[in-house]
Amino acid sequence: MTGATSGRLREFSRRTALGALGAGIVGATVASWPRLSGTDIPGRGDNSLSIAILGTAADAAARQRAIDAFARLHPDIPVKVQAIQAGDWKDFFTKILTMVAAGTPPDIVYVATEGAQLFADKLAHPLDEYLRRDAADMAEFFDDVHPSLVEAFMYKGSLFQLPMDWNAANMYYNTTAFQQAGLQRPADDWTHLDFRNSLVAMRKARPSDFTPYYWTNRLFGGVVPWLYANDTSFLKETRSTGGDWLWDSFYANDPSRSLRTGGYQWLEPNADDPRVFESFDYLRGLVKDGLGVRPEEGGGGSLVGLFASNRIGTTPAGGYWVQGLHEAGMKENDFDVAFFPKWRTQRHQFGTAGYAIMKTAKDKDAAWEWIKFSASREAMELIFPNPVTTPARRSMVNEALYAGKGPAHWKVFYDTLDKYPTTGPIPAPPQQAAVETALMKNVSLAVSGDERQLKQALDSMQRDLEIALRRQP
Amino acid sequence: MSTTIPRRERSKQAARPAGPAKAAASGRHSQRWLAWMFLAPTIVGMGLFTLVPIVASVVLAFFRWDIISAPTFVGFDNFAEVVQDPTVRVSFLNTIVFVVVAVAFQLGLALALAVMVQEKMPSWLRTFFRSAFFFPLILSAASVSIFMRYLFNEQFGVVNWFLSLAGIPAVPWLTTPGGSAAVVILVYVWQNFGFSFLLFIGGLASIPTETYEAASLDGATGWRKHLYVTLPLLSPTTLLASVIAIINALQVFDQPYVLTRGGPGDSTRTAVMVIFESAFQRLEFGQASAIGVILTLIIMAVTAAQFRLSKRFVFYQ
C-alpha cells in the first residue's frame, strides 16, 4: 500500500520532471527560432549591396567608419559588409563559391591575387566601362598607385579590380641577431651568396636554439621569390595583349609603361627549367647546412611568435607583418627590412587585393560607386589605420604609418615596386587551387634530400602541374 | 582486427538474459504499428539526408559540374580520370596503411590500458586514469592538430626538446614523408584511443569474476590468464571497437588537413581529403563524387569482410 503510493508518487514526480524538461526544450527552441532560422540577421534578404571580405567581425567593424562615410556620400545605396572567416584565401574562395551555390552570392568580393584570375574567368564583371566613364575622377588614384599592382588585376585586356592593399616578399631580419654575428645592414643589391654568408655568420654566432633562415611552404614568400630572383618561375609566364586603353589613359608617362600588357598568363608548367633546379638546389643547400629550416606545408602560424622571441634570423615577409610583430612585443629597432637578395635579377614577388564586382550583382552601378569610393584616399585611410598590410597608395606608405612600430627602413616596401618594375604577382591562373597544391606538396621533398630526390620532386611537380593546368578551372 | 579465439576456451557461462523480448502473439499487429511509428523519424531523416544524397552523389559521378554552370553528362570519364590520377591512387593507399597501423595501435593500446586499469588498485587512482585517457576525446580534432603542430615543430617543438635531452638529434617530424605520417598516426591515436578504452572497460566489467577464479584454479596466471580468458570473452567488444575504429579511421580528415595539408608530397593525403580538395577547392564535383563512390564501396567491403570473419573468430557467451 505505502509502497504503491510512493511508487506512484515517484512516477508522478518523474513524469512532472520529464514533462517540464520537454516543455523547457520546446520553449527554448521556439524562443531561439529566429536564431535557428537566421531571420535575426540584420539586412538578411534585403536589397542592400552586400560586400564579402576575408576577416572577422572585428574586421567588418573596422570598415564601419568607411561605410558611414559612404552612406553620407550615397544615402541611396545601403551597404552591408559580410566578414567571412577563413584560414586562407583558398578557404575564403570556397566560401564564396558556396554562397553562389546557395543562391545568395554577394555583390562585391574582396579578392586577392590568388583568386584574381579565377574570379575574372568565371565570376567577376570587368571594370572597363566604368573606368572609361569616370576616367577624370580616377586619374588621381592611378597617379598614386604603381602600375605593377594594377597589371596584376588585368585579365585578357580587361581590368577586374582596383588594388587596395598589397605586400611584396621582402627580407625581414632580426637586428640583434645581425649585430651578434657582426653583420651590417645588407646592401640594397646584396646577392644570394651574400645572403648565404650572413646566414653562416649568424649560425656561427648562435649555434643552437636559433634558425638563421625560416621560411614556409606557401605560394607567397615560399620558393617563388627565389625563383623570381633567378629570373624563372614554376609556371611559364606569358602576357596577353590588350589593355592599352588603360595604360594610355592613366600611365602614359610612367617609366615602365612599355612593360605593361593585357595581363599575365600561366598556361604551361616550367618546373623542368634548369634555373628552377638551381634555385631549389640553393635552398636545399641552406637546409642541408642547417642554415634554413625544412619548410612546413601551409605553415606560418608560429612565425610571429618565433621571430618575436629572437629565434629567427631572417624570413621573407611584407608590410603586413609590422603590426603583428608590434603586438607580439617587438620594438621598432628590434627588426628591420631589406630587399630580397639579388640573383640573376632582383625581381620581387608580390600579392595584392581589391574589390571585384560579381557578374550576378543586382546593381553594378552601385557596386562601382563603392569601389570608386574605397579607392579614395579618405576611405583607404579609414580602412588601413595600422600597418596590417601595405596600402596601394604610395602616399599612404609614410612615416606616420610606421611611427613607433618600425621598421626603420619602411621605405623598402614601396621602393620594391619603383626600383624593380618587373616585380611580379603571385602566379595564380584560374586553376589556382590545383596549381598551388601541385607546387606546395613537392617543395619539402625537393629541399630536404639529396640531388636525386630533388630531381624526382621536380619531375613530379612538373607532372602534377601539367594535370592541374589541364583541368577546367 | 578480430581476435582469434582458441576453441577449447569455451567455458560454460550462464548466458546473460538477452535477446528481444518475447511478446505475446496477440500483440503482433499493434507491435508492428508501434515499430513503424518509432522508426519513422529515423527512417525519414536518413532517407532524406543520407540515402537520397548517396543516390544523388552516384548520379553526380557521371557528370561534370562546377556549381557555377550547368552539369554536363560525361559517362564514365570521371571514373577513368580518377583511377588514372596518381594522387588519388596514392591517397587510397595511404588511407589503407593509415587504417591498419592506426587501428592496430589504437586497439592494442586501449586494450592494454583497460586491462591494467581494471585490475586491483585504489579506486580514486582508477577514476583518475580513466578520466585522463578519455580526456582527449572531448577536444576537437582541429584544435588538437593546431597545438600538436607546435609540439612537433622540428626546431622549436617540445617533442624534439625532450628527445634532445636523451641525446637524440632533432627529428624532422612534419617535413619528411615518414615523420609526417608518424605524427598524423600518433596524433590520431592520441585523441581516439580513449573511446576504444572505454568500450574495453565496459567489456571487461561484464566478464564475471568467477571466470578468472576458475582460470586461476586451473593454474592460469598473469598474461596467460588474459590470453586464455580475457581475449576470448572480450571478442564481441573487440569486434565492436574495431568496426567503429576502422570506420572512423577510413574517414580521417581533420588531422592531416591541419597538421600537414596532406604533404610532404602526397605522403599524408587521405581519400576524404582528395574528395574535399577536388570538390571544394577545384570545383570538380563530378570527380569528387566518383572518388566518394569508390571509397564508400571499399568501406562497405571492408566492413562486410569484418563481420564475415567475426562469425569465425568472435566468441559470444
Added chain:
Amino acid sequence: MSTTTERVSTRPAPAPPARGRRKPNWNLVVRIALLSLAAVLTLGPVMWTLSTSLRTPSESFRLPPSFFPLNPDFTSYVQVFEQLDIFILVLNSALVTGLIAVGQMVTAAMAGYAFANLKFRGGGALFSIVLATMMVPVQVTIVPVFMLIRGMGLSDTLLALILPAIPTAFGTFLMRQYFLGLPADLAEAAAIDGASPWRTFRSVYAPLAVPGMAIVGILAFNFHWNEFFRPLILTISERNFTLPLGLVSLQGNLGTGSISVVLAGVVLSMIPALVVFTFGQRALQDGLTAGTGK
C-alpha cells in the same frame, strides 16, 4: 606457482585480504608506473597548451617548456574576446549541439527500441541499412545535402546543421544494444499482465532507457560541439558560425595571428565540453558498460 588472485571489477573492490601488505606488490607498482606514463603523455600536451596560452606571445616558444602556468598572463584571453563575438559563437554551438543531442536521444531511443523489442517484417534488413549509412563519409554526401538544404530554403541557417544530424545510425545501434541488454523477463511480466506494446514501452522500458539515452546525448554533444567540416560548408554568415570555426580564424591570414591567442581560444572552447564530460562521465561509463558489454 604463486596464486595471485586478482579481482576484476568496475566498482571499488571490497577490502582485499590482508595479503600483500608486507612485501611490495610489484605487479601493482609496474602497472601504476605504466599507466602514469600513459596519463602523462595524454595530459602533457593539454597542460602545455594551457600554460602556453597563459604566456605572452614572445614567451610562447621558450624552452625548456613549462607545463604549469606559474605567472599567468591573461592578455591572450582578452584578445580572444576582442577578436571574436564569443557570445554568439557559444550560443550557436549550444543551440546546434543541444538540439542535435536531444533529437538524437529521442529518435535513437525510439528506433533502438523498435529494433530490439518489437517484431515486424524487414527489421533485420532495415537495421543493416541503418548501420550501413554509418560507413558513408560525410564528404561524400555533403554536396547533395547542401542542395537539399537550399531547396528547403534553409541555406545558411543553424537548422541546416541540426536537421541532417538528428537521424543517427550509431545512436540507434547503441540504443538497440542497450535495450537488448535489459532483462527479458521485464517484458514478459508486462505481457502476462496483458499490457499493450505501447504501455509496455511507456511504463517498463522508457524509464529504464534514460541512462542509454544519456550516452547517446553525451556522445552527440561531444561530436557536434567539436564538429568542423559540416559547419565549414553549410554556414556562411559569421552570425551562424559555431565555436570551432571561430577558433580557426584566430590563426589569422598568412599566420599573422599569435600562437598564445590561438591556444587561448582552444582552451576556452574546451570548457563547455569539459563541463558536460565531468557531469556525464559516470553515466557514460556505466552506460557503455551496460550497453556494449553484450
